[in-house]
Amino acid sequence: MMKKKRKNTVFVPIVALVASFLVLISLSVFFWKHKGIRIKQGKTDANFFMTDSKTPNIGALNLKNPRFTYAEIVKMTNNFEMLLGEGSFGKVFHGYLDDDTEVAVKMLSESSRQGYDQFEAEVKLLLTVHHRNLTALYGYCDEGNHVGLIYECMANGNLKEHLRAESNEDILSWKGRLRIAVESAQGLEYLHYGCKPPRVHRDVKSENILLDKKFQAKIADFGLIKSFPGEGGTHVSTVVAGTFGYLDPEYFQSSRLTEKSDVYSFGVVLLEIITNRPVITNTDENSHIKQWVSFMLAQGDIKNIVDQRLHGDFDSNSAWKIVELAMHCVSTTSLRRPTMNHVVIVLKDCLAMEMARTDGQGNEPKDQHEMFTVYLNSEVAPLAR
Numbered sequence: 491m492m493k494k495k496r497k498n499t500v501f502v503p504i505v506a507l508v509a510s511f512l513v514l515i516s517l518s519v520f521f522w523k524h525k526g527i528r529i530k531q532g533k534t535d536a537n538f539f540m541t542d543s544k545t546p547n548i549g550a551l552n553l554k555n556p557r558f559t560y561a562e563i564v565k566m567t568n569n570f571e572m573l574l575g576e577g578s579f580g581k582v583f584h585g586y587l588d589d590d591t592e593v594a595v596k597m598l599s600e601s602s603r604q605g606y607d608q609f610e611a612e613v614k615l616l617l618t619v620h621h622r623n624l625t626a627l628y629g630y631c632d633e634g635n636h637v638g639l640i641y642e643c644m645a646n647g648n649l650k651e652h653l654r655a656e657s658n659e660d661i662l663s664w665k666g667r668l669r670i671a672v673e674s675a676q677g678l679e680y681l682h683y684g685c686k687p688p689r690v691h692r693d694v695k696s697e698n699i700l701l702d703k704k705f706q707a708k709i710a711d712f713g714l715i716k717s718f719p720g721e722g723g724t725h726v727s728t729v730v731a732g733t734f735g736y737l738d739p740e741y742f743q744s745s746r747l748t749e750k751s752d753v754y755s756f757g758v759v760l761l762e763i764i765t766n767r768p769v770i771t772n773t774d775e776n777s778h779i780k781q782w783v784s785f786m787l788a789q790g791d792i793k794n795i796v797d798q799r800l801h802g803d804f805d806s807n808s809a810w811k812i813v814e815l816a817m818h819c820v821s822t823t824s825l826r827r828p829t830m831n832h833v834v835i836v837l838k839d840c841l842a843m844e845m846a847r848t849d850g851q852g853n854e855p856k857d858q859h860e861m862f863t864v865y866l867n868s869e870v871a872p873l874a875r
């Protein structure tokens with residue numbers, strides 16, 4: 491009896507010590523994990539996006555509750571100090587989260603009811619779908635008239651701005667263009683085949699391909715996204731939406747949407763990447779970029795199709811290959827268009843060809859900017875090839 495009691499007097503303090511040690515460890519792990527990340531309590535007001543413990547990772551941050559108040563948005567953007575851009579949804583401002591993560595805050599303009607539907611579509615999609623080539627959503631605000639989306643900041647803006655760059659220093663190199671093409675194609679491939687249910691973006695265009703600080707390309711603007719039936723079903727019937735010039739003519743006529751509509755629009759983006767021509771020109775007989783490229787192809791000279799500002803500094807086999815692929819994507823009949831799986835494979839081949847050429851020249855880029863741009867001294871004559 492005595493013996494048993496003595497055993498307990500030693501045992502109990504040890505157990506207590508070990509238990510408090512474990513509690514201490516768990517608390518430190520908890521605080522370390524949530525260091526710098528803002529955690530908010532669930533709100534009780536009407537909210538169609540209330541999240542629970544099943545909320546998946548949001549971008550890189552894994553916020554437990556991605557809902558922000560308007561006051562937090564004001565603080566985050568320093569009272570909407572810096573405008574990044576503007577679309578039909580509203581204005582996009584620069585900001586920082588509490589842990590100094592850079593963000594872009596898209597605020598829905600008060601007049602736009604259609605914008606609210608797009609807002610719902612984007613939040614629903616981005617809370618469940620994550621890929622390195624899709625712009626990540628960190629959170630949203632839905633407080634009365636104040637409706638907004640908080641995205642990862644894509645510091646290098648959109649692809650269209652880069653293609654239109656006027657300064658010689660900012661012209662995208664051929665390798666840079668092919669990388670952007672591969673990465674954005676991977677984002678679409680994921681929407682079509684990597685998530686359940688599969689999705690069609692419906693507004694693929696060069697303005698909706700954004701570049702982060704390392705020039706990594708990501709698809710953005712998911713306001714028009716639609717789920718479509720995977721195995722078994724072939725299409726959904728829907729009100730036609732998209733952007734003039736990028737819109738699949740077959741979908742426009744039939745209202746039958748499939749993933750091949752994105753393939754068509756992506757083909758138009760590829761033609762822009764190759765040629766740097768406007769999608770529609772009013773002055774030309776071949777007013778659509780696709781007509782212009784087929785006209786030029788008939789002349790059989792790749793150098794006149796590829797952006798003249800590259801002065802022939804590209805692997806011509808990769809140029810032929812990507813032009814052929816782009817024209818395949820913009821086939822009038824959707825059945826003739828390739829899948830995004832195929833597009834990714836061909837684009838990777840093109841990139842490998844160009845890398846073999848440039849790496850062979852032994853001129854490794856010094857920084858990210860140089861990797862993506864061609865430094866053309868204005869006094870240097872165009873290279874003959």
Ligand SMILES: Nc1ncnc2c1ncn2[C@@H]1O[C@H](COP(=O)(O)OP(=O)(O)OP(=O)(O)O)[C@@H](O)[C@H]1O
Nearest residue numbers: 574575576577578579582594641642643644648711
């Ligand atoms: N995450 C982001 N990071 C940095 N800039 C962004 C981000 N999202 C949008 N922008 C900038 O704001 C601009 C407007 O974006 P938004 O997605 O609202 O409209 P859009 O795609 O240009 O037009 P629309 O919505 O009418 O099709 C973009 O072109 C881009 O320059």
